[in-house]
Amino acid sequence: MSGSEEANANKRRTKIARLIDEYGLNGFGEELEQMWTAEKPDRKSLRELAEMVNKRILRSALDDSGIALVSADVDSIYTRLADKEGSSADKTRVRRQLEREGVDVDTLESDFVTYQAVRSFLQKERNAEYMPSENPIERDKTSIQQLRSRTAAVTKTKLEGLDKAEEIDIGSHQVTVNINVYCEECGRLFDVTEILDQRGCDCTESES
Structure with a gap:
């Protein structure tokens, strides 16, 4: 496959499919599918899965930079980067700390996904469909x-x-x-x- 053909093939893939390859998240696609199609109360919503994808990407980026963290630290960093809690000053402080550790924060944030991207991945790449007993x-x-x-x-x-x-x-x-x-x-x-x-x-x- 030529370089242009490979580039076109990558463009046709969904965002999450590309991220799974780029971050080496082997088996994560199957994991997402299982959590989305599970019966309640084990089932995860698309929004919950999007947050899981983002945290997994964040952890991978931190691991690549040699930053050893526990799950609670990853949750805290993601919460501030995603502006879910805290002030803009908190986000700026976290960004600077990560940049000093060698993390490309701009690329990392651009890789964060929405629930629409999760749905697109599950339906287009995994051919998955959630069929609840009640629509x-x-x-x-x-x-x-x-x-x-x-x-x-x-x-x-x-x-x-x-x-x-x-x-x-x-x-x-x-x-x-x-x-x-x-x-x-x-x-x-x-x-x-x-x-x-x-x-x-x-x-x-x-x-x-």
Whole structure:
């Protein structure tokens, strides 16, 4: 395979597949698949798996730099790098400490993944699919639709009551309730059922 062919092949691979090779995380893909497809309470969510991937990458980078740490230290460093807790000063201090130890922090942070990247890896590279006994999307979509119907019914009743009491003057009318989701990443507006049916905004696919 030529250099250009190899580069194109790497581009077609998902981010996590590339990271597993780059960081020597042999067997980690199978581990992620098993944790995602397990039955509750052993099953891990995509967000939990993303955090596990990031911590594993962090530990590998620290090991390569000769930094001996226990799991608690890795958790603490990741928490600060990911801005989950603490101040920006804490993050800056941790970054400088790691850089002094020879860690390329910019590359490390760019290698951190999101839950969308985990899902893309599991579905495209592992051909994995989680099939819960109850579809949570359909369940919650039904609940939202019921809430929307109840809101419309209550609003109509209130309007008719005010009209009857001559507090307002309204003729024949209909009440509709729209629930929209605005994606702050790309600026698109979706009906809530649309965003559920397509399992999110497709602008997140670029992360994979």
